[in-house]
Amino acid sequence: MTSAPRPWSLSGRLTTxxxxxxxxxxxxxxxxxxxxxxxxxxxxxxxxxxALVETTILSLDATATNPIPRLVGVAAGDGExxxxxxxxxxxxxxxxxxxxxxxxxxxPPGWRVLHRSAEGVVIEAAHATDxxxxxxxxxAAALLVLLMPLVAxxxxxxxxxxxxxxxxxxxxxxxxxxxASDDFSPLDATNLPQELRPLAASLDGYxxxxxxxxxxxxxxxxxxxxxxRTPLASxxxxxxxxxxxxxxxALRTVDALARRVDRLLQLSRLESGLxxxxxxxxLVYILRLLLDELRxxxxxxxxxxxxxxxHLMVAADADALAILLRNMIENALEHGTGEVQILLTPxxxxxxxxxxxxxxxxxxxxTRGVGSGGSGLGLSIIxxxxxxxxxxxxxxxxxxxxxxxxxxxxxxxx
Amino acid sequence: MRLLLVEDTDExxxxxxxxxxxxxxxxxxxxxxxxxxxxxxxxxYSCVILDLGLPDRSGLEVLRARRRAGDRTPVxxxxxxxxxxxxxxxxxxxxxxxxxKPFDLRELSARIRAHARRxxxxxxxRVALAGLEVDRAAGRVWQRGVEIRLTSRxxxxxxxxLGARGRVLPKGALEEVLAGFDTLIEGNAVxxxxxxxxxxxxxxxxxxxxxxxxxxx
Numbered sequence: 103m104t105s106a107p108r109p110w111s112l113s114g115r116l117t118t119x120x121x122x123x124x125x126x127x128x129x130x131x132x133x134x135x136x137x138x139x140x141x142x143x144x145x146x147x148x149x150x151x152x153a154l155v156e157t158t159i160l161s162l163d164a165t166a167t168n169p170i171p172r173l174v175g176v177a178a179g180d181g182e183x184x185x186x187x188x189x190x191x192x193x194x195x196x197x198x199x200x201x202x203x204x205x206x207x208x209x210p211p212g213w214r215v216l217h218r219s220a221e222g223v224v225i226e227a228a229h230a231t232d233x234x235x236x237x238x239x240x241x242a243a244a245l246l247v248l249l250m251p252l253v254a255x256x257x258x259x260x261x262x263x264x265x266x267x268x269x270x271x272x273x274x275x276x277x278x279x280x281x282a283s284d285d286f287s288p289l290d291a292t293n294l295p296q297e298l299r300p301l302a303a304s305l306d307g308y309x310x311x312x313x314x315x316x317x318x319x320x321x322x323x324x325x326x327x328x329x330x331r332t333p334l335a336s337x338x339x340x341x342x343x344x345x346x347x348x349x350x351x352a353l354r355t356v357d358a359l360a361r362r363v364d365r366l367l368q369l370s371r372l373e374s375g376l377x378x379x380x381x382x383x384x385l386v387y388i389l390r391l392l393l394d395e396l397r398x399x400x401x402x403x404x405x406x407x408x409x410x411x412x413h414l415m416v417a418a419d420a421d422a423l424a425i426l427l428r429n430m431i432e433n434a435l436e437h438g439t440g441e442v443q444i445l446l447t448p449x450x451x452x453x454x455x456x457x458x459x460x461x462x463x464x465x466x467x468x469t470r471g472v473g474s475g476g477s478g479l480g481l482s483i484i485x486x487x488x489x490x491x492x493x494x495x496x497x498x499x500x501x502x503x504x505x506x507x508x509x510x511x512x513x514x515x516x
Numbered sequence: 517m518r519l520l521l522v523e524d525t526d527e528x529x530x531x532x533x534x535x536x537x538x539x540x541x542x543x544x545x546x547x548x549x550x551x552x553x554x555x556x557x558x559x560x561y562s563c564v565i566l567d568l569g570l571p572d573r574s575g576l577e578v579l580r581a582r583r584r585a586g587d588r589t590p591v592x593x594x595x596x597x598x599x600x601x602x603x604x605x606x607x608x609x610x611x612x613x614x615x616x617k618p619f620d621l622r623e624l625s626a627r628i629r630a631h632a633r634r635x636x637x638x639x640x641x642r643v644a645l646a647g648l649e650v651d652r653a654a655g656r657v658w659q660r661g662v663e664i665r666l667t668s669r670x671x672x673x674x675x676x677x678l679g680a681r682g683r684v685l686p687k688g689a690l691e692e693v694l695a696g697f698d699t700l701i702e703g704n705a706v707x708x709x710x711x712x713x714x715x716x717x718x719x720x721x722x723x724x725x726x727x728x729x730x731x732x733x
Contacts, residue, residue, distance in 0.1 A: 324597070327598060331618060332528060334617070335619065339621055360618050371599075391607075421601050
């Protein structure tokens, strides 16, 4: 089983890696510095012990009387730095460190001791190793504390620099994501780094190909419309002008054929990406044009309530909007049994309602509704277009009335 | 009426010509843009039926050129282009109407009658009123050739008053017209819409008869 890869970002990855590397390097150099420091400090401490012992010898030299064996802290109350003067005749005490023999430095557990015999006495000067370690750590801590603001500065500088470097990538991503779905113009590559140019160039290539495919598909559909409609018009007129009763019957077939051609053309337009555009389009104007055309042939009266709007700009492609509305109105006229009511609200709400015998609506392509002269394509066009246009369509059916409702997104006010 | 049919498909043109001539019109036929422009420059037509996909040039270009030259002859576009954007482009170029092929010949004829001017007068379906042209069938109003857009409620009220032209309609009757729109009618709704109509169409179109109602004289 493979799980989805965790999302990651260039700037995050870059910042973390550089930070880890730099801080790791710093820590290594600080460690080396501390090791060197420890060595130097231990030499310094040893020198201090030596100086202490020599001073003691000098002062013992100056006194005539026999020295009295004793143990003193170098500083008052200090148990960590000790000077011990011992008589060689007596046994050496075994605490805080065991008896030592031989001049020079000794390292009994917990201590660093300089042992020296002179002037008839034994002089021992010692530092507790804890004391030495503490001093070394204090020095190292000062080193680390001084590094902290530098690390903070590094993080800030790094973030800033990475953001600056990654900015073209981010802006390319924003531009690509923010493009309208029907915008096929090439990307602006002027500020892009070398690494991203091939990406932008191939994206431009794809866009151009999609655009040309879409255009040729549209041209083909427009041509097909012309090639189909013109002979249909000739045929219709000839039948219409004929006195033959069979011709009058054939007229209805031609009309049904024309409507089917209409809807097939609409369907292919839909499949060639109609409905992706986002206007702006004047919904009131489109409805008036459609009603002007449809009223002439309508089986039922149509009442349009525009809520006193003379214009209503919505974010939808004019042609897609017209096909959607035309199919909704034709559907209501075909399946309905009385006046079709159309209502528009200033918020972009649209409702179409008509009396109709209750029953299931034809759903799939080419299924024909009861009493329908069409081919049942209307509803499938309505549904597909609503999907392409990001509209949610609500359908209610009850009390002998059918109602379709949707809301068109208003175009941004300019 | 003298009409011009601009259509390159001969079979279709012949059937339209036959029908319109049978209706008593004198119809000329132009199979391409060049012939059409020549004919429009020479003769004074009551209405031109214009196809868009012509072999030499687009019908839209012909229309635009004639409108630029100041020709106000009513033009009805009859084309296979069915997209609403084509229709809007046609109307913006100066067409008076737009029908998509295949069309019903009787509907074509009705639309010609709706737009064709008789001599210097108005088309059959329009009435003149206080400097306005009104097409009641289409629900449209023009003032000096410019269309004034009325909203559905404004039109309903105006149409009711037009239907009773010369007769005073009481406020109650007009409230009933507005109530047909399924919304709550406020007490002063009739006054509001009458004043909106006066603002759009001119102050003297609708007269107030105190205590009785409103009238278009």
